[in-house]
Amino acid sequence: MDKKVRVRFAPSPTGPLHIGGVRTALYNYLFARQHGGDMLLRIEDTDSARFVPGAEEYIVEALNWLGIEIDEGIGVDAEGPHAPYRQSERKEIYKKYVNQLLDAGLAYYAFDTPQELDIMRGKVANFQYDASTRMEMQNSLSLSKSEVEERLTSGEKYVVRIKIEPNEDIVVNDLIRGEVIINSSILDDKVLYKSVDELPTYHLANVVDDYLMEITHVIRGEEWLPSSPLHVILYKYLGWEKEMPQFAHLPLLLKPDGNGKLSKRDGDRLGFPVFPLDWEDATTGTISKGYREAGYFPEAVINFLALLGWNNGTDQEMFTMQELIEQFSLERVSKSGAKFDYEKGKWFNHHYLQLKSNEEIADIFQHILVQKDIFEDFNKLTKIVGLVKERANFITDLWEQSSYFFVAPESYDEKTVKKRWKEDTPQEMTELATLLKGLDDFSAVNTEPIVKQWITDNSYNMGGVLNVFRLALVGAPKGVHLFDIAEIIGKEETLRRLNLAIERLSEE
RNA sequence: GGCCGAUUCGUCUAUCGGUUAGGACGCCAGAUUUUCAUUCUGGAAAGAGGGGUUCGAUUCCCCUAUCGGCUACCA
DSSP states (O other): OOOOOEEEEOOOOSSSOOHHHHHHHHHHHHHHHHTTOEEEEOBOOOOGGGOOTTHHHHHHHHHHHHTOOOSEETTTOSOOTTOOOBGGGOHHHHHHHHHHHHHTTSEEEEOOOHHHHHHHHHHSTTOOOSTTTGGGSSBTTTSOHHHHHHHHHTTOOOEEEEOOOSSOEEEEEETTTEEEEEEGGGSOOOEEEETTTTEEOHHHHHHHHHHHTTOOEEEEEGGGGGGHHHHHHHHHHTTOGGGOOEEEEEOOEEOSSSSSBOOHHHHHHHTOOOBSSOEEOTTTOOEEOBTTTTTOOHHHHHHHHHTSSBOOSSSOOOOOHHHHHHHOOGGGBOSSOEEOOHHHHHHHHHHHHHHSOHHHHHHHHHHHHHHTTOOOOHHHHHHHHHHHGGGOSSTTHHHHHHHHHHSOOSSOOHHHHHHHOOTTHHHHHHHHHHHHHTOSOOSHHHHHHHHHHHHHHTTOOHHHHHHHHHHHHHSSSOOSOHHHHHHHHHHHHHHHHHHHHHHHHHOO
16 A cells, blocks of 8 residues: 655745745645645755745745645644654754764765865866865865864864765656656765754755655755755665655746746846735845735636646646646646746636626725725625626726726826817717706616617717717726716716816817 | 756647647737727747658657756755
8 A cells, every 4th residue: 555645845934935936835735635645834944044034924824825735834733743844943853864874974074164165166177075076175084083083072163964976877766757867976975964053954854854754755846856866865875765755846937038947036027926925025125026915816826827837638727726636747747947927827817807706806896995095885886896807807907997987087088089079079068968967767778778869869970979978987988888887977976077078178 | 167957839838650730828800899998700820950760750769059957064
């Protein structure tokens, strides 16, 4: 019987969660759910220098908003069978395995300072700390036993490096890319542990934790592919070869224009969010926009992200989370990076907006209106939403599409005025006002035929009259069906706007 | 520079040796409409290049090119 599937999302709390990270989390989640397995959230804060307060909370909130549920670890409960889930709180655990490697002669102490290493890198082209150079460096392999002892006891800062045996082909079996073979000679003796903060580096920490937490599948970004042979070696050195998880390296999310990894700056430059939620940088105070605050529905973001690198082989484009869980497969994840197509993201949101009920949308839209000091009757609002929602991509677009329902025009579109406002217009509009004034039933089904009949009877120009009427009500050549507008704003307001337009536009 | 990975319309992608290379976003045109938008219909638009293998390559192999990732006491 196979082991229960267990995957983890392991971001480092160095800032807001990047949208690419969100996709990684999503794929992990889909995979776990599909196999009835567990999804863990682990915080990789082994770099004390890059720790950013609030980042962890942000990550939890973002996943929560998106409906990516965590079964174990951070954000669920402090305990859990493999607690703690914050690597900075697992120091003792790593220490034990560092010592194990040291004792077995598979790792060694190194005392070279960062400055000394920089000098070496400057001096020797393509310098690499490995079998070919390690004997020239300051470490427990090159130094005498007593000197090492002395340096250690004197409290000199050191680092523990893995001892890589050269000239071995390391095979990484990737679920997406197949076998990737890398020769160990190109690997350097990576730092596993640093005494400065008594913390391991990512490489050791992630292997130890994945083993201890019984992770069966490591699904992560492609940027980890080059270091995965190192991880394979680590599993071997630690004696966990049999328990080694399977790897799947996801293609990267690329900039919409040009090349390279999608970054925060692309969002600022091109005007779209690259983060799930708004994020305020504590030191600079600058705010990075998030999808939530930009008006996206979580299901739209999920759907959009899911398809950036995966498809089910058919023409289907709309997927609920449940369908994604059922249909997702690593085999169908593409190998090449995907450029981030923000326009398509908008289209997804438009689609999901149309799926919402008018009441649901009106409920949210109401909050936007209140901020503008507009308090509209909910039933009326629901009606308005039904009329304009198909024109919107976001609920926030609704205001632009419907403001004329709430406020009378302050100015009139010049081009339309020039084109439509003729010598006879004031007279026609006055007649129209009189006609409307006499109507009791102001519903569109009643007013429309009457007004049109009046136009015909007087041999007026249909388009001319109606467009000026629209101009009076809306102020611009836009908007929903004219008589619907009149119905909703009501007889009184319709007449008021009509007279206002006659007054203002006749002056000129 | 070295290593690894990738390469189908502008973009996301389908195709698992034989297709008029399909769909979607975006774009353009037409229809509908009192306006704008929506909607509908139609259109333009792709296998990086070169060698093989094969009766036949977008598909398999090799080379080149291009792009990307990694190359930290960062993840």
